[in-house]
Amino acid sequence: MANSNRANFESRIGVILASAGSAVGLGNIWRFPYETGQHGGAAFILIYLFCIILLGMPVMISEFLIGRRSRANTAGAYQILAPGTPWRWVGFLGVLTGFLILSYYSVVAGWTLEFVMEAGVNGFAGKTPADFAAAFAEFSKDPFRPLIWLACFLLITHFVVVRGVKKGIEKSAKMMMPMLFILVLVLAGCSISLPGAQAGLNFLLKPDFSKVTADVILGAMGQAFYSLSLGMGCLCTYASYFSKDTNLARTAFNVGAIDTLIAVLAGLIIFPAAFSVGIQPDTGPALIFITLPNVFQQAFHNLPVLSYIFSLMFYVLLALAALTSTISMHEVVTAYLHEEFRLTRKKAAAFVTGGCFVLGVCCSLSLGVWSGFTVGGLTLFDLFDFVTAKIMLPFGGMLICLFVGWYLDRKLVYSEVSNDGSLKVKFFKAYIFLIRYIAPVAIALIFLKEMGNL
Numbered sequence: 001m002a003n004s005n006r007a008n009f010e011s012r013i014g015v016i017l018a019s020a021g022s023a024v025g026l027g028n029i030w031r032f033p034y035e036t037g038q039h040g041g042a043a044f045i046l047i048y049l050f051c052i053i054l055l056g057m058p059v060m061i062s063e064f065l066i067g068r069r070s071r072a073n074t075a076g077a078y079q080i081l082a083p084g085t086p087w088r089w090v091g092f093l094g095v096l097t098g099f100l101i102l103s104y105y106s107v108v109a110g111w112t113l114e115f116v117m118e119a120g121v122n123g124f125a126g127k128t129p130a131d132f133a134a135a136f137a138e139f140s141k142d143p144f145r146p147l148i149w150l151a152c153f154l155l156i157t158h159f160v161v162v163r164g165v166k167k168g169i170e171k172s173a174k175m176m177m178p179m180l181f182i183l184v185l186v187l188a189g190c191s192i193s194l195p196g197a198q199a200g201l202n203f204l205l206k207p208d209f210s211k212v213t214a215d216v217i218l219g220a221m222g223q224a225f226y227s228l229s230l231g232m233g234c235l236c237t238y239a240s241y242f243s244k245d246t247n248l249a250r251t252a253f254n255v256g257a258i259d260t261l262i263a264v265l266a267g268l269i270i271f272p273a274a275f276s277v278g279i280q281p282d283t284g285p286a287l288i289f290i291t292l293p294n295v296f297q298q299a300f301h302n303l304p305v306l307s308y309i310f311s312l313m314f315y316v317l318l319a320l321a322a323l324t325s326t327i328s329m330h331e332v333v334t335a336y337l338h339e340e341f342r343l344t345r346k347k348a349a350a351f352v353t354g355g356c357f358v359l360g361v362c363c364s365l366s367l368g369v370w371s372g373f374t375v376g377g378l379t380l381f382d383l384f385d386f387v388t389a390k391i392m393l394p395f396g397g398m399l400i401c402l403f404v405g406w407y408l409d410r411k412l413v414y415s416e417v418s419n420d421g422s423l424k425v426k427f428f429k430a431y432i433f434l435i436r437y438i439a440p441v442a443i444a445l446i447f448l449k450e451m452g453n454l
């Protein structure tokens with residue numbers, strides 16, 4: 001039964017910042033700029049915006065309503081809303097996806113700490129582009145250092161989650177999100193004012209539609225789901241802590257807007273700075289760990305203090321963004337173990353942290369000493385990324401649409417979205433149409449495309 005004594009977020013702003021914290025992460029600052037860079041800039045961003053509005057928003061509202069209606073962890077939610085049906089597997093899939101993503105995401109998150117430290121001791125000064133590439137290769141292949149950072153990152157996440165919904169998740173989001181926002185604004189301002197930044201702005205803001213191919217559209221869709229944390233019950237779990245009068249549609253809109261704003265601002269940090277020193281922005285995933293430290297050095301070569309401050313702020317920003325996301329993934333699994341197996345929150349969290357550490361160690365080592373061990377040509381790290389982000393998330397997202405669009409009673413859906421009729425929902429028909437037809441088909445397309453890449 002729905003449990004009315006459950007923890008709740010305390011304030012409306014807490015709800016928005018915690019959910020936005022889940023959404024804003026490495027996906028915005030690491031993945032979005034290189035996807036944009038590889039897919040031709042402004043045209044990609046426009047299509048991405050359409051995907052956020054037409055697909056992201058309806059799926060997010062659906063996750064919200066499943067969570068808030070059931071007031072349970074994501075696996076429990078389906079058992080409450082659809083008892084005795086195979087829909088419960090959608091919940092289990094979400095928990096498993098969360099656990100797997102957390103394991104490899106924390107490896108990359110750990111790297112951000114190494115870079116914060118390196119920037120802090122002014123370790124980037126005087127290095128050449130070749131030095132940065134060699135240093136990163138050496139670091140990511142090292143059998144110890146990344147593991148220590150992985151452990152640190154998981155432990156920080158652990159302690160926030162153990163403190164609970166109000167004192168841990170909500171409070172940390174209220175502290176970290178404003179900091180993150182200020183850092184992004186200052187960095188974007190600095191980057192735009194660099195000489196020669198205009199080329200980067202043009203790249204980001206002037207669409208060239210001749211570059212749009214099916215690949216670009218599908219890339220934008222995939223990025224929208226990943227960036228909004230959709231498809232694995234993260235936002236569903238958070239919504240189970242929303243109060244009865246949280247406006248689900250408005251919250252979804254705010255979270256989507258913040259997430260998009262931060263992604264575009266991250267682009268405004270990276271592209272003007274890269275163009276200003278003549279570096280092309282399409283270097284892919286290595287962009288922020290190899291190309292950027294070099295960009296920061298060159299961009300402010302006559303003012304080393306600025307390169308120092310800029311680099312340090314950037315990697316602190318990255319670490320904060322990653323942390324608010326790892327907290328949300330950890331919470332999905334912790335809430336599941338806590339509620340379904342009646343473990344204390346502390347014990348549940350300890351299992352999650354320990355399990356993720358073991359898997360994370362394997363992922364990390366697969367980039368170095370264990371790189372000979374591959375599955376279908378992929379190292380363990382790449383396999384985790386591929387299977388979760390490209391298969392499990394879209395598949396989960398599609399099932400969520402089908403569940404709300406076709407299985408749940410329309411009256412129940414309406415009563416959740418309208419807070420029992422107290423809100424006017426003019427867009428309800430459009431929402432149902434998107435969730436029944438458009439979103440599942442679009443997601444199926446992303447999914448098929450990714451499978452074609454196998």
Ligand code: PHE
Nearest residue numbers: 023025026027028226227229
């Ligand atoms: N949205 C997060 C990011 O942009 C990643 C994420 C995906 C988090 C899925 C939770 C669930 O980094």
